[in-house]
Amino acid sequence: MPELPEVEVSRLGISPHLVGQTISSVVVRQPKLRWPIPDELKLAEGYTIKAVHRRAKYLLIDIGIAQIVLHLGMSGKLRVVPATLEPIKHDHLDIVLSSGKCLRFNDARRFGACLWQPQGEVLPQLQNLGPEPLTEAFTAQHLYTLSRGRKTPVKSFIMDNDVVVGVGNIYANEALFMANIDPRRAAGRISFQRYQKLTKEIKDVLASAIQQGGTTLKDFIQSDGSPGYFRQHLRVYGRAGKACEQCEGTINSVVIGQRNTFFCPRCQR
DNA sequence: ACGTGATCCTGGAAGC
DNA sequence: TGCTTCCAGGATCACG
Numbered sequence: 481m482p483e484l485p486e487v488e489v490s491r492l493g494i495s496p497h498l499v500g501q502t503i504s505s506v507v508v509r510q511p512k513l514r515w516p517i518p519d520e521l522k523l524a525e526g527y528t529i530k531a532v533h534r535r536a537k538y539l540l541i542d543i544g545i546a547q548i549v550l551h552l553g554m555s556g557k558l559r560v561v562p563a564t565l566e567p568i569k570h571d572h573l574d575i576v577l578s579s580g581k582c583l584r585f586n587d588a589r590r591f592g593a594c595l596w597q598p599q600g601e602v603l604p605q606l607q608n609l610g611p612e613p614l615t616e617a618f619t620a621q622h623l624y625t626l627s628r629g630r631k632t633p634v635k636s637f638i639m640d641n642d643v644v645v646g647v648g649n650i651y652a653n654e655a656l657f658m659a660n661i662d663p664r665r666a667a668g669r670i671s672f673q674r675y676q677k678l679t680k681e682i683k684d685v686l687a688s689a690i691q692q693g694g695t696t697l698k699d700f701i702q703s704d705g706s707p708g709y710f711r712q713h714l715r716v717y718g719r720a721g722k723a724c725e726q727c728e729g730t731i732n733s734v735v736i737g738q739r740n741t742f743f744c745p746r747c748q749r
Numbered sequence: 750a751c752g753t754g755a756t757c758c759t760g761g762a763a764g765c
Numbered sequence: 766t767g768c769t770t771c772c773a774g775g776a777t778c779a780c781g
Contacts, residue, residue, distance in 0.1 A: 514776085537775080552774095553774095553775065553776090554758090554759095555758090589758045591759095592775095605776090629751095631752080639775095641775095737752095739773095
């Protein structure tokens with residue numbers, strides 16, 4: 481699924497079409513997503529969209545009385561299309577706007593979600609989230625302190641949303657390569673200095689991926705339908721057996737926490 | 750508190 | 766060509 485950069489690219493793409501628009505109707509074709517789409521979503525009709533925010537990989541459409549919370553799961557896509565456009569397979573939800581367009585949510589695997597967060601409430605999914613990686617709240621000190629005593633592999637550690645949000649499999653691999661850290665290394669046995677490097681690389685890789693419109697591996701699209709262009713910048717992800725770009729070595733792959741993991745055993749220790 | 754593994758669902762690719 | 770198996774960018778839950 482989209483990781484933080486892809487969600488942010490989606491937000492930037494849809495936001496200009498949404499903000500200031502009134503929601504004329506909500507069309508649910510398939511309520512069975514990761515969680516059922518709540519009936520309260522209908523209450524959105526008649527309200528005006530104030531802003532579109534992002535927290536972790538969740539998009540928050542603020543309509544004053546509540547926020548419509550969207551998660552793209554692994555295969556979710558958002559497009560802004562004419563409301564009259566014939567829906568295709570897996571077009572589960574439309575938020576129809578006064579402009580005559582609609583925000584259309586398509587999600588083949590249905591790991592995505594649409595939730596309703598009333599003003600002043602915080603959904604369980606949005607509680608206990610770690611800091612945003614692209615803010616000053618995300619520091620080496622944070623990673624260092626939280627990791628003391630932890631035996632979990634550093635890759636699993638930085639993919640844990642309680643630690644820091646938005647770092648998924650692709651960018652975890654890439655950031656660890658850039659920081660020269662072996663993804664299998666116990667999180668609690670990494671020095672403060674190395675966490676400084678890792679923190680910087682996480683920020684850099686995420687910011688750079690956003691600039692490139694995200695990473696399209698198979699099917700991620702920006703809200704205008706174009707792919708992301710970060711794929712060509714991937715140094716290790718998906719490159720098992722290929723030459724490392726930094727040394728004479730070969731990229732290896734192992735499974736960590738049930739996720740495919742790529743690294744250069746010579747560059748990463 | 751921590752670490753591991755199963756699980757939700759579909760489609761595309763790879764293997765036979 | 767057609768059938769089967771495997772794999773995928775996420776996140777929660779149950780269990781030891």
